[in-house]
Amino acid sequence: MEPRQQHPPANHPTRHRKEGSTHVRLVLRRRWSALAAGLLIVAAGVGLSTASADTGGGDASTATAKAKAKAKAAGQFRNPVNPGADPTVVHHDGNYYAATTQGDAIRMWKSPSAATLLTSQAHEVWKDSDPSRNTQIWAPALRKYEVDGKERWYLYYTASDGNDSAHRMYVLESEGTDPLGPYHFKGKVADPNNDRWAIDGEPFTLGGKLYFSWSGQRDDGVGNQLFIAPMSNPWTISGGRMYLPAEGNCPEVREGPTPLYNKDGRLYLTYSACDTGKPDYTIWSKSIAPDGNPMDAGAWTQEPGPMFSRNDEAGVYGPGHHSFFKSPDGTEDWIAYHAKNTSTYTYSWRTTRIQKIGWTADGKPDLGRPAALGTALDLPAGDPGPGTKVINDTDEGTGDLQVSYTGNWNSGSQCGVQCYAGNDHWSQEKDATATFHFTGTQLALLSVKDTGNGIAAISVDGGEEQRVDYYGKPRVGEELQWVSPKLDPGPHTVKVRVTGEKNADAGAAFVSIDRAEVTP
Template sequence: MSPLPAAAAPRRWWRLAAMTVLCALAATGLHASAASASPAVSYTNPLVNQRADAQIYKHTDGYYYFTATVPEYDRIVLRRATTLQGLSSAPETVIWRKHSSGIMGAHIWAPEIHFIDGRWYVYFAAGATNDVWAIRMYVLEGTGANPLTASWTEKGQIRTPWETFSLDASTFVASGVRYLIWAQAEPGIATNTNLYIARLANPWTITGATTRLTIPTLAWETRGYKVAEGPTVIQRNGKLFMTYSASATDANYCLGMLTATAGSNLLSASSWTKSQNPVFASNSATGQWGPGHNSFTVSEDGASDILVYHDRNYRDISGDPLNDPNRRTRLQKLYWNADGTPNFGVPIPDGAHPVRLKSYNFPDRFVRHWEYRARIDTNVTNLADSQFRIVTGLNGGGSVSLESTNFPGYFLRQRSNGEAWVDRNDGTAAFRADASFFQRAGLASSSAVSFESQTYAGRYLRHSNYLLYVQAVTDTVGRADATFVLE
């Protein structure tokens, strides 16, 4: 858990500040949460079972296109839907199958789909029937509005400076230039794969210099195997963030990140800075193991970035992890720190996606727990401290309960003195009642929410001196204190 922040401001000061804000908003006819609130992302994990290395591409036609590695390693599949959750049950189409002999005849891995200059392109890796480990990168080109029914042709192998093990091609555009990034074994370097970047002359041909961006050397990059693979880029806040996967494909698998400034020379390795710790890793509390090979997409309304990745819901694997079929595609919202860097949090538990509760009258503060005490706080870098699943109320009767993300089985509840804590469910009737609330329209704004105690009518979850209580609400400031925006 994160350190306790500086002491809260005196109650009198922030009551006056809140009244000033509310009066100003009333004068303009606006609500504090209306202008900038991003609606809560609501998805259920896992999205698709037995699909690894997943990529989701949102196209201008309003569809999300999904592709991933299948456990048989023998074909490339696509599905589409107008919502992310809809991909879970969308029918799947095989657009290409492995060759019966020769190259592209084995280990069909990690497809990615992109729309470039009016045509569809799928990047993928494949071995050969005479050497399944002769993995190389290949490209398909598709013509037609819908890639599920497009005509596909093979554009051949992407040639790099070395005829060696290479995979996980991805592409992005920065400052008007299209780049290819990929993983490869370089002769003379004792690693399994490193990361590389080059410009593209066309979607299947690199041109000019090839740059090695990083070699796996850190402890978390070299568990089981020395691996840096599966690169992908998200561009925000004047920066490029390149995530990649490291270590063996079991519970050691995790995400690292390189960062470059927009407008810098992306073909210079010195433009990229490596994070010294993984940004996303296995989490025993949430039951998620080996998260990796991610991509990024956006929510349906475009307001939220979405992290797409695979993992398993168990740690121990019998035999080679590549022969275990149970990597699942998952989604979760990607948050952003105050300094403009991404905050991945932890792999969330299976089931409903958690939310954050943003204070209505202090919109830079979120409900979080600190040593189990509930409060509102700014800049919560330990993201999962401020994430809660809104689940069916422990006490039933149409109520809801708020379950901690990083402490599953712990719920936001009122203690006998009215203080709100995140406590472990002890199974008693008293706990079930204390942890159950009715979710109401926000007392200060109908576009937000408030949580009324199921046991004590008229008492609401609210903050006072930045600490959370379950108390009666009797005035304008109290209504604002008891109102939250779901994000």
């Protein structure tokens, strides 16, 4: 048995990635909590009515406590919930919808439970043939509005011709009321009198008026700064932009602005600071009173920060570029964000995670600390579940929710916080196997990708094998390697066989076994 190529240290050092007057009613907010009940304000060209919601803060009601108890009974899940970055997540009509940066198109995932978002099918909702905007497609943001009596989804995104300097913001409009579309191109979202490099745009409202916020380039050429402009409808900027100075732990980036409202209507415009490739990418915020003027930089208060940052003990680096959404029953606020479990400076391996947030006694958002990958979290209140179950690499045996090995395998805790429960198994012996035994309808494999990893052959219930390359650079853990097809309910096996093969860049042919997520 040859020794395994050693994992690099778990905490060694780690781009910026990265039409006319219309009556509009806000139907669903993706990234902020609703204002006080009954608020109805109509502004020039834009009418916005907001729904009643308890947005957190204060003591929980009996109904809220019951909803949370129900959520806990429905099961638990573990992050990540998507292998992509820059997430937008909404819950609508009994389903979660998530979209992340894909580069060549906009894809969306739909699932009735947060526990099964990771294994849900990708739907390609938009691919553009216009060469000026059909590549480097980043940062989708999904909103629902009623325009002239018709409810439609608006999907905001950033795209270019392949050159970063050409990045601009665009928006799609759905043909009907399905978040999966179909969509048609609605327009470019830009200040026509100052059309500069721009990314990460999305709307917000204050005082009954609609505004657009984004990360753009100042007139002096400095990029990745926050800007705000008024809108006359969900696709049209109707006035000059305003530069919003904002603090951060790094000087180079202010991006991904997204709004969050407390129960009193105060707006917290949260944003990410620092280069997203760095481990110190983090979330900050500026806030403004409900009656403030967003186009007056002096009306904003810089909140102390960071609000949400790296958690070295948990192996979470670079948490940011986020969105907010409500639990299915509306009683909880949740954040969706991307992060890595390597401190290496890289834009690769950013995955989407979700977790519940709270509120302080004085009404400020409390985002907490990012949880380690694999941490068991209660499903959002009102999520029907059932939650997924986990098989660790050390759950050895041939019973339900166990894994059995043949051939020579190493095991240990060298991977530390990059592995589930701090350990994994690995082998490069040809035809060594690891067989997962489970009762359920689907199984997902998550484990280490490494420069010394090779190719596995994976089969279900003794069927045809599928080749899966476990290579990755830099090394990361708890990465989604493979998802089974949907299976009939009942007992099944998934066998991982070491082939001894590797790609040309790999230094060895190891295969890693860490955790499996089982859908009942």
